[in-house]
Amino acid sequence: MACRISELVLECRDPEALAEFWCEILDFVVLDREEGCVEVGPREGFGGLQPTIILSYRDEPTGGPLPLHIDLNPTDQDYEAERQRLLDAGAKPADVGQTGEEPWQVFADPEGNEFCLLRARLDRL
Structure with missing residues (x-):
């Protein structure tokens, strides 16, 4: 059995603004919105070959480079x-x-x- 990456979660201060940026860069669309989160991904939707990105609200920046x-x-x-x-x-x-x-x-x-x-x-x- 194996796994594959289906979603990447990125904590941020402005999920809507980053959703717009990543949609433009990757030719993605907004797939879902929940309180404090925006999920963007390929036009085919979740579960395809490319992972989606969940932009999740966070008050404070993570500080320093992401790992x-x-x-x-x-x-x-x-x-x-x-x-x-x-x-x-x-x-x-x-x-x-x-x-x-x-x-x-x-x-x-x-x-x-x-x-x-x-x-x-x-x-x-």
């Missing part, structure tokens, strides 16, 4: 175009000590949660 971060790959345009799209959507470059030679760039979402854009392009699911 887990999300890695993204471009799917329908090249790395530079995707990098610019992330910046236009509100992502900010984050310095975590990289040299600039890595095959990825680190960004932060509007609440400072770090994620990476990898240079390798993947096919859409």
Whole structure:
């Protein structure tokens, strides 16, 4: 028997704003809203190949870098175009000590949660 990741939970101060950001970045839609939480995921809904993201309200920021971060790959345009799209959507470059030679760039979402854009392009699911 095996498991697979079905949901990622990200605690944040503004679930609605982060839902908008992640929906734009990942081409996701809002799947559900409950008090203090917004679940976003692929248009096909929960249970598909991609996990959903639950943005859960929390008063205080977690402080410091998260022990887990999300890695993204471009799917329908090249790395530079995707990098610019992330910046236009509100992502900010984050310095975590990289040299600039890595095959990825680190960004932060509007609440400072770090994620990476990898240079390798993947096919859409």
